[in-house]
């Protein structure tokens with residue numbers, strides 16, 4: 001993957017600037033603190049559709065300390081089926097592609113489990129949520145073990161959110177572990193520090209994808225329209241937009 005600077009020289013302009021995939025949502029009904037029921041899920045999908053989203057990664061929280069992978073997959077299947085039936089009842093099957101996955105919180109000994117069923121379906125991409133506290137050496141070790149034992153590619157969830165928890169040296173440590181994909185929130189583009197951080201990832205040539213981390217229709221809705229608007233605000237933002245588009249192409 002070229003970094004953003006090399007794209008500026010050699011890249012060609014795209015006719016449309018649009019991010020068609022939401023890589024992080026809590027749209028599946030009754031799975032976690034996201035959509036409460038199928039109707040909320042349907043309304044969330046409508047909002048995503050209005051933003052031009054074609055596919056959403058459905059990534060309910062997964063906590064290894066409270067549930068087995070097997071049980072989670074069974075619950076998720078029930079939730080997927082309920083949503084599919086609801087959409088069908090409204091004649092809206094196929095409104096948006098839904099790719100089931102999980103948002104897996106990094107815990108000690110997580111690497112001892114087979115995490116491949118939690119990857120985004122049809123891929124080896126695992127959305128991994130780092131703990132909201134100071135970075136510790138066990139995290140690097142656990143991430144490395146997950147990569148080597150499960151053969152997954154971690155997508156680090158809302159990496160911009162850890163600016164308040166991690167030191168610069170912690171991020172350097174994370175960057176050195178592996179070739180991650182970094183997921184930033186749609187909200188990141190309106191905060192100066194998060195935007196600067198995201199530009200930094202692009203300058204290093206790291207792959208970046210965007211997710212809304214939507215949970216409902218009101219307080220944490222799918223808000224890609226806002227992200228699209230902010231990313232088209234000026235020339236450098238548009239370059240970042242184009243870079244993220246290239247990173248996202250073909251992943252899902």
Ligand SMILES: [Fe+2]
Nearest residue numbers: 024026103213
């Ligand atoms: Fe989330």
